Amino acid sequence: MDDLVDKPGRSVGRSVRQIEAPRKVQGLEIYTPDVKRPGMLHGAILRSPHAHAEIRSIDVSAAAALPGVHAVITGMDLPGVMYVHMSKWSDRYPLARKKVRFFGEEIAAVAADTPQIAAEALRHIKVDYAVLPAVFEPKDALRPGAPLINEGPNPTGIKNVAIEFNRNFADFEEKLAQAAFVIEGDYSNLSATPMCMETNGTVAEYDPQSCDLTLWTSTQAPFFIRKEIAHVLQLPPEKVHVRPVAVGGGFGGKSKICEQEAIASALACKTGRAVRLVLSRYEDMISGKIDYAKTMRVRHAVDKEGNILARSTSILFDNGAYTAFGAVYVAAARQRTNSLYRVQSAHYDCKLVYTNKLPGGQYRGMGAPHIIWAIEDQIDLIADRLGRDRIDYRIQIANRPGDVTPLGWEVTSCELAQCLETVRDRLDWTAKRQDRKPLRGLGVASMIHPSAGVLYEEGNYANVSLEIQEDGRLLLGTMTADAGTGQNTILAQLCAEELGIEPELIDVRHMDTDFAPIDLGSAASRVTFVSGNAARKAAENFRLALHNGLAALKGIEPTDISLEGGMVKLGRLNEKPMHLAEVFKACGNLRAEGYFRTPATRPDADTGYGNYAAAYCFGAQGCEVEVDPNTGKVKILNFVAAQDVGRPINPNALRGQIVGGIMQGVGLALFEEMVFEDGRPVTTSYLDYKVPRFDDMPPIEFVPISSNDPIGPFGAKAAGEPSINATIAAIGNAISDAVGVRMRDMPFTPEKILAALREKEKRARIATRPYSRPKNLHVDAVRRLYPGLVFPLMKKYGPRLAGPEKSAPVPQYSIASDLTHALELLRTDGAKLRAGGTDLHVGMKQGIYAPALVVDISRLPELQTIGEVEGSLRIGAGVKLNRLAADDEVARRLPILRQAISLIATNQVRNMATVGGDLCQQKRCWFFRNGVPCYKNKGASCPCFAVLGDNRHHSIIGAERCNAPCPACLAPVLTALDAVAIIAGPNGARHVSMNEFYKWSGEPAMSSGEILVAIDIPQAAQKRSSSFAKFAMSKGHFAEASVAVSLGVENGVISAARIALGAVSPFPERAKEAEASLVGRQASAEVFAEAARKTVIGALPLSRNDHKIDLVVALSEQALEAASRFAPH
């Protein structure tokens, strides 16, 4: 097969450039938000503020009456038809009718002349709700007294259970009884989200004369869009047209209809116009379907040779409020549970349980990454029990060609053993296993995945068209949608290979439901295999059409005609070869279609038994990790992936798919999780829902393994999707290996790892003596009353006592010319300063700022100074962080500033954000930023949600009513440097020490008419030696904890000490006892360690943030030592 690789003139095996690349690098590619249509209106969606409520009435009259509003629709304006989804579980309308079942559910929609008018119209829709009790966890939804969440068609007949399945495959009970030993365990994963760079969005246009509805939409599956839109709007399918557009990522999240597609279409039909409806990131995060949260119980029964006699898997799936494609997901999970490794029998039972949360949906791997993690955790334990090397044992039990799994999968091409051997070699596994290093761990895992295994009948066949165009180029038509995987290029390569022409001669028109023959779309790992085979067939048929057409024209035999290098040779005629453009002229646009149907039997609909796919993908991944014992942070040192891809079609694109899948797996393993408060997602941004960035990725070595599949096009199998399947398991096993505790709750966050280490090493908790602060007696007493009394009362009655909602008009904007002008502008009611804008504009979208006037002070000359004033270093409040960091004189005097700034945010933010803005920014608490009706959002009558909610990021010291910590990194730094803030106001300037700059609650102690002008750092502090240490989820993220230290050292003796803590208290907390313990002592590691433990005296952590105590102590020690290293001795 190697004769095909990288040979000039051949196509398969060549890293052909992505067809769309030139347009993409020039910003010319058109995505849905870039589509502009004549007379286009802008849509907006009204969403439920309740997790479960009856809709008593909706009054849209005021909204409809607003000038510029063209349509307002509610669920009652639509035909009253539910999405098809999997018809047996059809349970959702495009807009809610009578009831809402999750926070963020779509209730009504508006089309208006501008986005601003549309948003304003939403505020004029009055909905009368009767709030119903809600449940958020499957186990609660299964309780007898639980409220009924979704009446639905309910095929199980069990309340709140959409699907129930329970079955044995191949003599399970018998095999179980023969076991030499059984390994079992419980596992859980939280819900995650694809977080495509492009949010969901649609432009829909309706022509009232022809009754045609046309869509440009960010989807992977135009097939489903047409089918569902035609159904829910009761239009003839042939009147619904999906047009090509670039798609900014999918990963399964766009492989079915998304709600804005139906809603934009309904608005277009109602107005007879084009309507653009593109979701904001926030909307995308609260309404886009998420990967299902699961609790899993897995058991392995093993004989003494290590054969796996039986595997049992029980899974409870959190369905959210609607079933969508839950049936497919549950079935896909079933496939994974018994097929990886040679398993002789299997049991699978599951429940898909409704909760009042946003619905689950497809995501890359369809549950495999989590299920394989649970399985692979136990494979490690089995190998250990058998006294076998963990890779050797896996090679023993690896699937091999000819195997039939308990579920009926017939394995054909399979190089799993070779993949495992490759990982062993490339990872230097054997040597590393023998030379173990503390806190380092090795992990390995395998995966299996159907190369197109689709329960949907239409997924198992495909059609592709190929035709000649006027300029002689070929045009391939496919109804799949390239969401960035490079599949358009791959399909062109397969055709080109078949025809023996350059792939660059082929254009591809994807997504177009009118132009291309039917194809289910880009889902279920099917395009390369199923559509790819169809493309190959299309090329074959095209060649036939070409031959026949020309033979008839020229009066020769078809066999005399050949296509070489894009030219047609006419065998026996001594004519010049014809260019394809001439062929077009002579024969018109010769067109052919290729059809392929997967040659696999369909599984039994009830039992799930059957051979799902014509081929299966296999792979192995391994990595080495190092765990920081003080912070729990995992560093992946290296990562190896070997995957049986059948044959690489495009090595560059393939590697991008594999490395990209691993990256998503790294995110799932280490940080990604949706966090909810009363069913309301609070991880709605890239800050709170953390995905991997450049800095988080280890070096990844990818080794493609060829198995030359007999059915795949030119031997290829699916490759992109399943690259994620083994990643969580490989990382999880490596972490478990490093810490010596099996990790069974995903994601493996630092605080969980720290807790595991603490338990294993029986580390004593660091004493904090909370009541050394008398105030804590009161705080603690209130916290104890929170669950039973304070929280429920304040939550219920607090918002009613609070003032009315802040309205958010479009503010005026004024650019101040100088400080006097700025102070004058600030006297306007509702005026708010804007310097760098990095907090203000975000806060305005989140509703925490609603200024009437924005005063732009970004160019005020008075705020830009960096210089010396009476020995002090004066830094203007308007100085941008990157400018301050770049100043060599500042760095010479105070290297801590450059050091600290390098750890703040991103390059872009440091180019925009100012020193003053860093100090004055609002808290980053995820309850506050997501509009939860809390103390900080609504005032004194409302509770702090961090007391009982997910408070991992919150304060541990000094908090009272509000537990949001101070997010500013410069706050502890400037506090440790005894800096003085210079504040200008209507009555002149005043100087405030950084120790008094913040109020008890953490807000700057400034009035609304004042401007922070500059910061002075006194000479004495410049002579001290200072350092800053920070721990964050990744570089530049807001700190979980930070410590700034400033030491005066004379002849090795500490003469002055400042320690200021960041991100653990509402304001930069001085650790005064620790400071006192240092003064007068000889600088030494022991003295620093002792002082570091004193920094947390008085801490009173919340329910799940005591890891911050360890962080503060570790960071303090680190910063003290670093500071002393620079000190003159």
Place this chain on the structure above:
Amino acid sequence: MPELESAPDGDFSVNGNPVDATGHDGRPLVEFLRDVLNLTGTKIGCGNGECGACTVLVDGAAMCSCIVTAGSMRGSDVMTVEGLASDGRLTALQESFMRNGALQCGFCTPGMLMSATELLLRNPNPTRQEIVHFMNGNVCRCTGYAQIVEAIEEAARHG
């Protein structure tokens, strides 16, 4: 009384062309670029300055155009992805992104290119570590970053 109207002389340049931003001072720069100037190459990924998809260069410095206002651009030179190529000639970075498979869905690509452009302006021979640190403000969900880093390295070598 403070004046409430925006000043009329809101001029700056975009890709070398002077623009009049009168009446748009308070709008995010990205909206002005996309909706008024029809330069849709700059993408909106989050709208909150967190993902880097909307990155443009302002006087050579990468900024998130979703949270800077048009009004704060006065006197500046703004460069967007459309301004990288001149006379149809792509930059070394654009070429190396294509060659190395440094893009998949392409939605982050304009922002990536702008950040990488600032990096190479400031540091023509960055180490791998410097690239990784510098580019941390740009999120990609497709590639896993490896080929982007390699593309920047290659552009630095050949640029």
